[in-house]
Amino acid sequence: MTTLALRGIIKRYPGVTALDSVDLTLEGGQVHALLGENGAGKSTLLKVLAGATAPDDGTITLDGAPVTFAAPRDALELGITVIYQEFSLVPALSAAANVMLGMEPTRFGLLDAAAERARAAAALTALGAGFDPATPVAQLAVAERQLAELARALVRDARVIALDEPTAALSHRETEALFARVRALRERGIAVVLVTHRLEEVRALADTVTVLRDGRRIWTGVVADATDATIIHHMVGRAVEMERLAAARAPGEPALVVAGLTRDRAFRDIAFAVRRGEIVALAGLVGAGRTEVARCLAGADRSTAGTMTLQGEPYAPRSPAEAIRRGVFYLPEERKTQGLVLGMSVQENVTLATLARFCRAGVVRASAEREAAQAQVNALELRPPDLARAAGTLSGGNQQKVVLAKALLAGPDVLIVDEPTRGVDVGAKSEIHRRLRSLADAGKAVLVISSELPEVLALADRIVVLCEGRVRGELDGRTAGAQDVLALALPGSAAA
Amino acid sequence: MNARVLLSRYGVPMVLALLVVAASIGVPGFFTRANFTTILLHVSINAILAVGLTYVIITAGIDLSVGSLVGLCGVLAAATLTDAAVVRTLGPAGAAVAATFVGLGVGALLGFVNGTLVASLRVAPFIVTLATMTVGRGAARLFTGGLPIGFPDAGDPDYAGKVAALDALHLLGGGRLPLPGLPSGFPVPALVMLALIAAGAFVLSRTRFGRYVYAVGGNEEASRLSGIPVQRILLGVYVISGACAGLAAVLLVGQLRSGGPDTGTMYELNAIAAAVIGGTSLFGGVGSAWGALTGALLIGVLNNALDLLGVQSFWQEIAKGVIILLAVLFDVFMKSGRAVGGRR
Numbered sequence: 100m101t102t103l104a105l106r107g108i109i110k111r112y113p114g115v116t117a118l119d120s121v122d123l124t125l126e127g128g129q130v131h132a133l134l135g136e137n138g139a140g141k142s143t144l145l146k147v148l149a150g151a152t153a154p155d156d157g158t159i160t161l162d163g164a165p166v167t168f169a170a171p172r173d174a175l176e177l178g179i180t181v182i183y184q185e186f187s188l189v190p191a192l193s194a195a196a197n198v199m200l201g202m203e204p205t206r207f208g209l210l211d212a213a214a215e216r217a218r219a220a221a222a223l224t225a226l227g228a229g230f231d232p233a234t235p236v237a238q239l240a241v242a243e244r245q246l247a248e249l250a251r252a253l254v255r256d257a258r259v260i261a262l263d264e265p266t267a268a269l270s271h272r273e274t275e276a277l278f279a280r281v282r283a284l285r286e287r288g289i290a291v292v293l294v295t296h297r298l299e300e301v302r303a304l305a306d307t308v309t310v311l312r313d314g315r316r317i318w319t320g321v322v323a324d325a326t327d328a329t330i331i332h333h334m335v336g337r338a339v340e341m342e343r344l345a346a347a348r349a350p351g352e353p354a355l356v357v358a359g360l361t362r363d364r365a366f367r368d369i370a371f372a373v374r375r376g377e378i379v380a381l382a383g384l385v386g387a388g389r390t391e392v393a394r395c396l397a398g399a400d401r402s403t404a405g406t407m408t409l410q411g412e413p414y415a416p417r418s419p420a421e422a423i424r425r426g427v428f429y430l431p432e433e434r435k436t437q438g439l440v441l442g443m444s445v446q447e448n449v450t451l452a453t454l455a456r457f458c459r460a461g462v463v464r465a466s467a468e469r470e471a472a473q474a475q476v477n478a479l480e481l482r483p484p485d486l487a488r489a490a491g492t493l494s495g496g497n498q499q500k501v502v503l504a505k506a507l508l509a510g511p512d513v514l515i516v517d518e519p520t521r522g523v524d525v526g527a528k529s530e531i532h533r534r535l536r537s538l539a540d541a542g543k544a545v546l547v548i549s550s551e552l553p554e555v556l557a558l559a560d561r562i563v564v565l566c567e568g569r570v571r572g573e574l575d576g577r578t579a580g581a582q583d584v585l586a587l588a589l590p591g592s593a594a595a
Numbered sequence: 596m597n598a599r600v601l602l603s604r605y606g607v608p609m610v611l612a613l614l615v616v617a618a619s620i621g622v623p624g625f626f627t628r629a630n631f632t633t634i635l636l637h638v639s640i641n642a643i644l645a646v647g648l649t650y651v652i653i654t655a656g657i658d659l660s661v662g663s664l665v666g667l668c669g670v671l672a673a674a675t676l677t678d679a680a681v682v683r684t685l686g687p688a689g690a691a692v693a694a695t696f697v698g699l700g701v702g703a704l705l706g707f708v709n710g711t712l713v714a715s716l717r718v719a720p721f722i723v724t725l726a727t728m729t730v731g732r733g734a735a736r737l738f739t740g741g742l743p744i745g746f747p748d749a750g751d752p753d754y755a756g757k758v759a760a761l762d763a764l765h766l767l768g769g770g771r772l773p774l775p776g777l778p779s780g781f782p783v784p785a786l787v788m789l790a791l792i793a794a795g796a797f798v799l800s801r802t803r804f805g806r807y808v809y810a811v812g813g814n815e816e817a818s819r820l821s822g823i824p825v826q827r828i829l830l831g832v833y834v835i836s837g838a839c840a841g842l843a844a845v846l847l848v849g850q851l852r853s854g855g856p857d858t859g860t861m862y863e864l865n866a867i868a869a870a871v872i873g874g875t876s877l878f879g880g881v882g883s884a885w886g887a888l889t890g891a892l893l894i895g896v897l898n899n900a901l902d903l904l905g906v907q908s909f910w911q912e913i914a915k916g917v918i919i920l921l922a923v924l925f926d927v928f929m930k931s932g933r934a935v936g937g938r939r
Binding site: 397399418419420422423424429431436437438439440441442443447451452454455458461462463465505509 | 802804806807814817818821824
């Protein structure tokens with residue numbers, strides 16, 4: 100039986116250690132589940148496994164012999180295949196061509212289409228695929244594309260197959276079918292790695308489970324011997340606590356009330372309220388529907404059902420412009436692609452949403468604009484406080500301050516911040532936290548979306564936990580612990 | 596300010612200055628006031644089209660239809676100018692004004708069509724304007740039967756009126772303003788062009804609309820989430836580009852005293868070349884009206900110098916191509932420096 104062993108794997112990125120001395124042993128004929136919060140190091144570990152990134156330290160041995168991967172090609176040749184959530188298929192090519200991609204059979208230097216189709220069809224049939232291998236991948240359903248990826252692994256005589264959240268986009272029935280296939284792969288003696296958030300899948304499929312947290316391997320155990328509570332306990336651990344900022348005032352009237360909000364294939368029946376003077380956190384795993392909900396509140400997307408009420412008035416924004424006029428401002432999670440115009444100066448970014456205020460007859464009054472921007476930049480302690488600097492040249496924390504300054508200048512009643520401190524250094528992080536709290540204390544309603552549990556616990560007065568597009572529960576932010584939030588956020592956990 | 600920033604901001608003007616100095620020394624007849632006004636006149640049409648295109652390109656779009664619009668707006672303006680009823684009711688001056696409005700209006704209207712397709716229906720600008728380019732040229736040829744129109748036949752009952760109308764518009768397209776020190780005066784189209792460049796630069800750098808043009812080109816999603824009316828901005832830039840084409844058409848009709856359906860063929864490519872040489876990035880978010888003028892002048896000065904040297908026009912095409920390539924290579928070379936240097 101194959102044994103792939105990773106020992107003492109270390110991977111550092113600038114400012115962060117993504118993997119800190121991680122060990123992982125994969126046995127042929129076994130399914131090994133990899134669990135952990137967002138940012139725990141699962142993706143990096145998969146990349147190391149795939150040869151897509153080189154570890155800074157550590158060894159990898161295959162059946163006792165040390166191996167190194169200079170490129171994904173090396174890992175593939177040794178029979179190690181990683182199937183990512185974003186499939187690596189060419190949409191315009193047929194399923195057969197995709198299965199055989201990189202190992203096309205040739206005759207006299209020309210593609211041997213018949214052999215290609217036959218070999219691809221054999222692999223697909225072995226997996227129980229019901230579609231024509233000549234179908235372009237673009238026309239295949241997600242589950243079918245997954246089969247094409249699996250068939251590709253089989254054609255290459257894979258000995259290790261890693262699946263990154265394979266059921267994230269599958270229906271219940273498709274999930275069942277996939278499970279059957281994974282069990283069949285296990286029967287063939289293949290070592291399967293299953294990255295997942297769902298405890299029920301770990302239970303249904305995995306023989307062993309490894310929990311990662313903050314880039315470290317925390318615990319490895321036999322699934323049959325562990326309870327859900329044990330596993331969640333290992334996932335949460337003793338998270339580094341952030342300073343909790345207490346509210347200076349009691350929450351007032353509801354500012355934004357959401358009822359039965361639904362957007363097809365994103366979230367259903369969402370109900371919660373954010374009151375003046377209050378910070379509410381929308382917690383949950385990536386993909387739980389948090390950002391999708393926020394985008395509807397901000398007028399960036401449309402809901403398909405449900406109602407929203409703003410300061411007691413009906414509220415159904417058709418564009419971000421309308422939402423901003425009504426006093427709702429959304430700070431998106433990706434500041435580089437959605438928050439900033441990187442080539443523009445700090446000043447131009449800060450005043451982007453409020454430029455009309457500094458214009459007379461459509462002409463910008465330069466001094467008024469500069470003064471307003473300077474005031475915001477000073478208040479947020481931007482470093483350097485240089486208005487002419489291009490936003491793209493600032494550090495992550497300062498970029499986030501620029502985006503925040505833009506929102507604050509608009510003076511919204513309801514501020515929605517999506518991942519306010521992602522990729523932000525510790526100092527800027529606490530400054531942003533203090534700023535959000537002082538906004539709430541000034542009577543604004545603040546809705547925070549964060550994947551970082553310590554941040555949720557430090558900021559929120561109330562925590563609304565989403566799971567798979569629904570509200571799973573609501574917690575009091577002053578008393579809730581990380582374990583309580585995670586128990587609600589993990590699909591299929593018995594703790595809820 | 597380091598050398599890289601200086602170069603990225605003033606590189607093209609410096610190249611232009613070098614070229615002018617070199618030509619002044621090496622090309623007989625180049626360094627005269629009369630020749631400089633000739634160059635300005637020759638680049639007028641291209642610079643007018645280029646400044647309109649600059650707006651579009653800053654939003655990461657493209658407008659291939661401007662050359663065809665010059666043809667279509669031109670024949671419609673010429674037809675209006677020499678329409679018997681128009682000349683009789685409005686008189687020559689009134690006909691010239693009406694023709695100007697028709698040229699500008701049709702240009703803006705077709706720009707509106709381009710903009711609607713791009714902004715509301717999200718069709719790729721290249722495809723939309725490729726289609727309107729073809730349709731526009733076909734419509735212009737259909738309208739005139741393929742022949743230039745405008746100058747009346749000898750037996751035309753309104754011969755005198757029509758010629759007077761053509762002469763009236765010629766004041767705009769071919770007129771010269773007396774200027775001390777310039778025996779033949781300063782060409783009106785060059786004046787119109789300089790005014791348009793100045794206005795275009797003002798709108799881009801000093802108005803809210805201009806700021807939004809850069810923002811939409813720099814990051815459309817961030818702009819939308821900041822409440823900027825992205826669709827209206829996109830619509831606006833195509834209307835501006837179309838109107839500039841209409842203006843160019845009116846000037847050409849005035850200059851030539853006729854409207855030809857094939858006028859403006861390939862002008863879109865010259866205008867794109869001027870914009871790109873002038874530092875406007877095809878990826879959006881970067882560019883300026885003065886850059887469009889600089890680019891047009893660079894091409895114009897080069898052609899003029901080669902003309903005076905008696906170099907074959909074929910060589911001029913090759914030289915222009917090389918300059919475009921150098922400008923783009925320069926842009927690629929500067930890419931890493933742009934974030935520091937800002938965009939203007």
